[in-house]
Amino acid sequence: xxxxxxxxxxxxxxxxxxxxxxxxxxxxxxxxxxxxxxxxxxxxxxxxxxxxxxxxxxxxxxxxxxxxxxxxxxxxxxxxxxxxxxxxxxxxxxxxxxxxxxxxxxxxxxxxxxxxxxxxxxxxxxxxxxxxxxxxxxxxxxxxxxxxxxxxxxxxxxxxxxxxxxxxxxxxxxxxxxxxxxxxxxxxxxxxxxxxxxxxxxxxxxxxxxxxxxxxxxxxxxxxxxxxxxxxxxxxxxxxxxxxxx
Amino acid sequence: xxxxxxxxxxxxxxxxxxxxxxxxxxxxxxxxxxxxxxxxxxxxxxxxxxxxxxxxxxxxxxxxxxxxxxxxxxxxxxxxxxxxxxxxxxxxxxxxxxxxxxxxxxxxxxxxxxxxxxxxxxxxxxxxxxxxxxxxxxxxxxxxxxxxxxxxxxxxxxxxxxxxxxxxxxxxxxxxxxxxxxxxxxxxxxxxxxxxxxxxxxxx
Amino acid sequence: xxxxxxxxxxxxxxxxxxxxxxxxxxxxxxxxxxxxxxxxxxxxxxxxxxxxxxxxxxxxxxxxxxxxxxxxxxxxxxxxxxxxxxxxxxxxxxxxxxxxxxxxxxxxxxxxxxxxxxxxxxxxxxxxxxxxxxxxxxxxxxxxxxxxxxxxxxxxxxxxxxxxxxxxxxxxxxxxxxxxxxxxxxxxxxxxxxxxxxxxxxxxxxxxxxxxxxxxxxxxxxxxxx
Numbered sequence: 001x002x003x004x005x006x007x008x009x010x011x012x013x014x015x016x017x018x019x020x021x022x023x024x025x026x027x028x029x030x031x032x033x034x035x036x037x038x039x040x041x042x043x044x045x046x047x048x049x050x051x052x053x054x055x056x057x058x059x060x061x062x063x064x065x066x067x068x069x070x071x072x073x074x075x076x077x078x079x080x081x082x083x084x085x086x087x088x089x090x091x092x093x094x095x096x097x098x099x100x101x102x103x104x105x106x107x108x109x110x111x112x113x114x115x116x117x118x119x120x121x122x123x124x125x126x127x128x129x130x131x132x133x134x135x136x137x138x139x140x141x142x143x144x145x146x147x148x149x150x151x152x153x154x155x156x157x158x159x160x161x162x163x164x165x166x167x168x169x170x171x172x173x174x175x176x177x178x179x180x181x182x183x184x185x186x187x188x189x190x191x192x193x194x195x196x197x198x199x200x201x202x203x204x205x206x207x208x209x210x211x212x213x214x215x216x217x218x219x220x221x222x223x224x225x226x227x228x229x230x231x232x233x234x235x236x237x238x239x240x241x242x243x244x245x246x
Numbered sequence: 247x248x249x250x251x252x253x254x255x256x257x258x259x260x261x262x263x264x265x266x267x268x269x270x271x272x273x274x275x276x277x278x279x280x281x282x283x284x285x286x287x288x289x290x291x292x293x294x295x296x297x298x299x300x301x302x303x304x305x306x307x308x309x310x311x312x313x314x315x316x317x318x319x320x321x322x323x324x325x326x327x328x329x330x331x332x333x334x335x336x337x338x339x340x341x342x343x344x345x346x347x348x349x350x351x352x353x354x355x356x357x358x359x360x361x362x363x364x365x366x367x368x369x370x371x372x373x374x375x376x377x378x379x380x381x382x383x384x385x386x387x388x389x390x391x392x393x394x395x396x397x398x399x400x401x402x403x404x405x406x407x408x409x410x411x412x413x414x415x416x417x418x419x420x421x422x423x424x425x426x427x428x429x430x431x432x433x434x435x436x437x438x439x440x441x442x443x444x445x446x447x448x449x450x
Numbered sequence: 451x452x453x454x455x456x457x458x459x460x461x462x463x464x465x466x467x468x469x470x471x472x473x474x475x476x477x478x479x480x481x482x483x484x485x486x487x488x489x490x491x492x493x494x495x496x497x498x499x500x501x502x503x504x505x506x507x508x509x510x511x512x513x514x515x516x517x518x519x520x521x522x523x524x525x526x527x528x529x530x531x532x533x534x535x536x537x538x539x540x541x542x543x544x545x546x547x548x549x550x551x552x553x554x555x556x557x558x559x560x561x562x563x564x565x566x567x568x569x570x571x572x573x574x575x576x577x578x579x580x581x582x583x584x585x586x587x588x589x590x591x592x593x594x595x596x597x598x599x600x601x602x603x604x605x606x607x608x609x610x611x612x613x614x615x616x617x618x619x620x621x622x623x624x625x626x627x628x629x630x631x632x633x634x635x636x637x638x639x640x641x642x643x644x645x646x647x648x649x650x651x652x653x654x655x656x657x658x659x660x661x662x663x664x665x666x667x668x669x670x671x672x673x674x675x676x
Contacts, residue, residue, distance in 0.1 A: 024552055038560070266652070271495065424673075436653040437657070443651065
């Protein structure tokens with residue numbers, strides 16, 4: 001058989017492409033539920049971690065159901081538009097848990113979504129009898145998206161905890177935002193003044209001096225600024241809600 | 247300003263060679279003289295500048311979950327991202343081939359200078375790396391992606407020309423025998439990487 | 451040279467039971483470990499690997515992925531080597547490798563999600579890992595399946611041990627840990643011992659490889675370059 005003729009080459013290529021494409025599509029479809037489940041559990045794990053409940057990914061789903069009581073969606077003016085409780089249903093787009101804040105943020109940045117159409121989820125949780133409010137954050141670091149959760153205590157101004165994550169920040173520098181030492185600094189800081197006026201937590205260089213400041217990561221200035229910006233921009237939207245419910 | 251920022255950062259801070267070791271094989275193999283270094287470096291800039299934006303379109307209009315909505319809204323749930331590796335490498339291989347043919351036809355002089363390097367480039371990790379980083383960093387628009395591609399190319403060019411110049415000189419030094427050639431090149435690259443780290447944190 | 455002789459002896463012990471490991475076949479595995487190491491001698495496949503060597507665990511997963519991809523890519527290409535049209539053989543090789551890498555990536559995402567997050571784009575970069583393509587073109591295209599599997603395995607291992615060695619030193623000196631477990635005792639720290647933050651940064655991976663090459667070539671003087 002002449003393996004160098006044109007028709008043979010074409011037939012060979014077509015057969016190869018069909019085989020490879022079928023095999024890949026089958027594997028991808030087969031493994032997709034497990035991959036989606038991993039992503040979902042990680043999200044639960046991060047929410048729990050921000051309020052100080054540490055767990056591994058396998059335990060996340062059960063603990064999430066125990067601790068997270070209600071899932072709210074706010075619009076850009078801080079008004080409640082949806083409220084869910086009980087089990088998270090996969091395709092329910094009104095459920096705060098299913099809102100992809102990163103995707104909406106990206107669309108907003110790219111100009112295909114107006115600032116008024118962004119949804120703001122709020123998780124009302126319960127930890128040892130105390131109510132905790134968890135707000136998802138999303139912003140931009142040095143290289144790519146950064147995201148996280150900030151948990152507020154029942155007075156809606158004391159930070160109970162945070163968790164941040166990233167994909168592409170510089171290892172050893174900006175990447176430190178997903179390490180405990182950086183995240184723990186936020187605990188006990190305040191996001192509003194005593195009279196309830198919104199005053200965000202600042203990530204500052206050269207040492208935090210008051211209850212609205214935490215230390216930036218040395219060498220990770222731009223990532224730190226990103227954290228600073230996303231906390232301020234996001235929490236500002238929730239201010240009216242917090243004020244009216246205080 | 248964002249463009250300048252991405253450009254400078256991809257050249258100096260997240261340099262393909264010093265920060266991610268991408269394209270090390272050709273970097274080590276073709277850096278014996280400055281002349282070949284310049285040739286390969288230029289080819290890398292060229293190919294990265296073309297393939298990153300093309301793959302950006304591919305990623306955002308075809309592969310991502312929901313990317314196909316411009317054809318029909320019903321396709322919103324189609325997620326082809328598992329095909330991205332194979333599509334990216336196919337695009338790169340065919341672009342390299344096309345570029346080679348085009349350069350040969352329209353500019354024999356440039357072909358003489360770049361020609362032998364182009365086939366090497368399809369398997370240069372920095373090219374595929376450029377596309378994969380573009381995918382992961384989610385650039386907001388095609389302009390940013392192009393600037394990132396070009397910047398990474400320039401960074402790679404800078405690295406290979408610098409090491410080639412050092413290697414030309416180091417021939418006259420007394421390097422310990424077991425370190426000669428490959429060993430000392432690794433160590434010098436490491437030291438250059440440390441020097442490049444001083445650029446970290448620059449924002450324009 | 452003591453390490454090498456030990457390795458050869460180990461294989462010889464197995465040999466009587468395993469007739470498939472003829473002397474020539476054994477060489478296919480042992481050569482890449484030292485004399486013909488893909489990283490330190492053939493200068494192949496450094497690209498994608500070193501960036502994952504900050505910690506031992508991702509390096510081990512990365513090594514296993516590369517070994518798996520190499521074995522199967524060599525096997526598949528060797529099986530179809532007489533069917534592949536010469537003109538498109540590079541593309542065919544790329545497709546086979548890309549196919550295997552996608553499988554590995556999907557499996558990692560489904561079963562070891564944390565590690566797949568750490569490896570991020572570097573799994574994808576196995577596609578352009580010069581070792582894989584290099585061995586396909588140089589060996590699998592012209593040899594029978596069984597030697598090709600051995601060749602893939604040997605080169606994969608040769609690549610893996612360098613990767614794991616680099617990661618071992620970087621994690622030990624950089625974070626005082628191995629596989630996430632604290633190795634350097636707390637007492638050291640109270641005497642003023644510090645983790646070397648430089649080891650975590652990318653340039654030290656290159657310098658560590660440079661030193662490994664130095665050690666290897668001073669023991670194996672025939673590898674010294676002019």
